[in-house]
Amino acid sequence: MSKKQQVYLLSEPMFAVDIPVEKEEFFGFPCSTCGGSGWHWGEDEQGDRTKIDCRVCQGSGNLKAVVTVEWFAQK
Numbered sequence: 001m002s003k004k005q006q007v008y009l010l011s012e013p014m015f016a017v018d019i020p021v022e023k024e025e026f027f028g029f030p031c032s033t034c035g036g037s038g039w040h041w042g043e044d045e046q047g048d049r050t051k052i053d054c055r056v057c058q059g060s061g062n063l064k065a066v067v068t069v070e071w072f073a074q075k
């Protein structure tokens, strides 16, 4: 079965002094807290059921991953 994956391949920077930190963003991960819907059931001030934005994805239904790579001397 096929599987879609987002991959970050590491390779040393050409000029490590100029690029000590790399940052890459990956998008489109469904929020596991709300199941990708962006909301969950809650109650309003009158006690009626209402949709409340997911506090983790803030209503988008998706998450992004920020991968940070720092380069150091190997000792």
Ligand SMILES: [Zn+2]
Pocket (backbone or CB within 6 Å): 031, 032, 033, 034, 035, 036, 037, 038, 039, 054, 055, 056, 057, 058, 059, 061, 062
């Ligand atoms: Zn969510």
